[in-house]
Amino acid sequence: MSACLQTIQDYALRSIGIGERLLPRSDFTLCEQVVLIGSGMIWNIYFGIFALVIGFFLATGLAVAKGAQNPWLRKPAEWFIFLFRGSPLFIQFFFAYFLFLNLKSNIEFFDPFTAAWLGALIVLFLNTAAYSGEIFYGALRSVPKGDVEAADAYGLTGWTRFKRIIWPTMLRLAWPAYTNEAIFLFHATTLVFFSGFPAWQQRGDALYYASYFADKTFNPFVPYPILAGYFILFTLVIVGVFGLINRRLNQHLPGEARAKFKFRPNLLR
Template sequence: MTCWETINAYALRSIGIGERLLPRDDFTLCQQFTLIGSGMIWNLYYGVLAIGIGFFFASALAVAKGSTNRWLRKPAEWFIFVFRGSPLFIQFFFAYFLFLSLKQAGIMPWLTAAQAGALIVLILNTSAYSAEIFYGALRAVPKGDVEAADAYGLSGWPRFKRIIWPTMLRLAWPAYTNEAIFLFHATALVSFSGFPTWGQRGDALYYASYFADKTFNPFVPYPILAFYFILLTLTVITIFGRVNKRLNRHLPQERRQKMRLRMNLIR
């Protein structure tokens, strides 16, 4: 099988399109690049949806945590504390057994599938971390901006929408970019979470582990996996960097927020 035939056969295998059987012997670099790249479709699925949904949930949590109403503030504080205080893998573990119990009771059986259950866990986890970032930015909004809005007669929702929320995003965006990068990296944990993927096709780490087990050589598939995640990270940096420039476009050059990427060594 040529490399082009391999790509045609396996490029979309992770979503159930193409060759059903995995190669058993004579593994080539093309097969490994193609199948691990195919698995990245699931990592993109988890990451993009978790960021897209979690962004709005995190914004609501940040506002609730900053509220003077204790019935809004306390639940938000505890939610953020629990999901930031426990490891992501443990959250996957408990969520899977909770969803499995619901399935056995005949309630929402689809939650045990990775594309639903694992996605929910990622959304909740990134919402907690992002909410803390947004809350810190919310507290850092200059009082002068709020006072100027009051002077123009803006209050309530119009003031929040036009003044507070855009300023909060501008201040939080560099740190939020790091959270987005880490979230995409965290999608690799889904393989070990216990959640079965649709059709048992697997994500990128699943295929990398398959080749490492079959060839007894982890120094080929895992660097390939790292290569794909580096490309993904560069893509996230590029997209979020453009958003950062737009958020700061009204400021003088010397006052614009710089993007600083920091390693998340401990989660």
């Protein structure tokens, strides 16, 4: 027990540069694998949370723009969504990395963009914004006309009508599907390991450490199940948190009319 506590002290925050710098080289214990893979999860959580939060606002704007009558707003939104939904996320990572690398060679400002903490985050938030924007657009088109007409009858127009009537109804309709997108985004953070964005000073994400132990021990049946266990745990957290938000959004409706969350695997991601 004392050895495991020492391992936690040495490696729990290693992925963010706190604690022991050198990785264990031999005689790997189960505690070391659990702690180091858990340390790498800090980066997966970072990518997931920030991409989701920033992407949420961009997705809302994309949904509104795609539903606009003005083609100068509608067409860019349509092409943005089509581009990021139509191309594989893996290719987007490589394209963005080499794009930032070329820009970095000419403009010093783009130097941080070649690092995973910023460059990979940008790709993830643009990708999830495209998927979420399409979800929100579908929900926006499904807003009952009676709700809009009632808002007009009460004298609500423009931004006030959107903020108080259309946007909450859109979120209520889109939330179950958006919960799925949040889960898939969190899972997609593992692709950062395979992208061109390098891990700085061996401070990678959870898959980085799981692959390290699998390569050193020639036994993938310990680190990868540990990694899967962490993702299952955080998936349950996402489902729980989004479920509470969904309940909040639907609190004014009778129980049988509330939208239910259903997990639907996204096979085309």
